[in-house]
Amino acid sequence: MQIQIDQISKRYSKKACALHEVSLNIGPGLCGLIGRNGAGKTTLMRIIAGIMEATAGTVYFDGQTMKSSAMRKHLQEKIGYLPQDFGFYPNLTVKETMDYIALLHGLSGKKKRTRIQDSLEKVHLNKQADKKVRELSGGMKRRLGIAQAIIHEPEILIVDEPTTGVDPEERISIRNLLTEYAGQRIVILSTHIIEDIAQSCQQVAVLDQGKLKYQGDIGSMIRAVSGVVWECSLPLTADYKNMLHEYTLVSNHYMEDGIRLRVLGEKAPITGSVQAAPTAEDAYIWMIGGLAK
């Protein structure tokens, strides 16, 4: 399966343009959609999932579109979606929740039981099957959200910020299970945590203020900013914030003999600055035009 996003724009009102002519190709594997709050990630995911109409542009799934209702139904069966704020019934157990979702997908009998078991195994929740949803941790709820999204074995899985607010161990676990699910399928994951993308995604798309700033692999994204990352040292008393107002400060470490800074900029910030090897975080910050002021 290949998803081709062609010139997608979304306007919520005259003033609020959430997406501006976004074009993007997504193939099998894990694709990370990254951008700061309000960049347009949720809007784009909802449009791909077919639960929101674009104002302009088309999404093609192997050349097919959701323009007719029959085609929409057909394509939506190939898609699993986990929204950011998935609402569970707290008093249902994990198994009852899955049972309910399975019914919505028209599953019954042995097939339903097998799919529920398989999905819970994939997200490592089979031991919690009889626990009530309200007793689950935040990370477990996210994993249950993923289980409900994959119960119909979709070719495309779309998950909106699955790692936000969970502890580091859960983040790694969620990343790993999404990678395992991907295989030859497409998994699109949105995040504002660059590490999630750098550690697991073959493809990355950077959105900023509704515009696509980058699409490609993470290695090329990092290479694209070589030459703009600088390290320099200043005396402890230096007013470095004023000296570097044309630069983006990535980090500042106070050492015994001075302040060690890492900054992004076209030119060396001060005499004695040395170029540093860029990281995924440097590349992302540079591509979105620096940190929010």
Ligand SMILES: Nc1ncnc2c1ncn2[C@@H]1O[C@H](COP(=O)(O)OP(=O)(O)OP(=O)(O)O)[C@@H](O)[C@H]1O
């Ligand atoms: N229903 C709506 N009506 C009006 N404006 C909206 C609506 N939904 C989103 N927006 C605006 O569209 C822009 C993109 O929002 P979106 O939720 O897609 O961004 P996001 O990247 O997912 O952000 P976050 O990381 O905070 O979830 C924002 O400026 C937001 O305020």
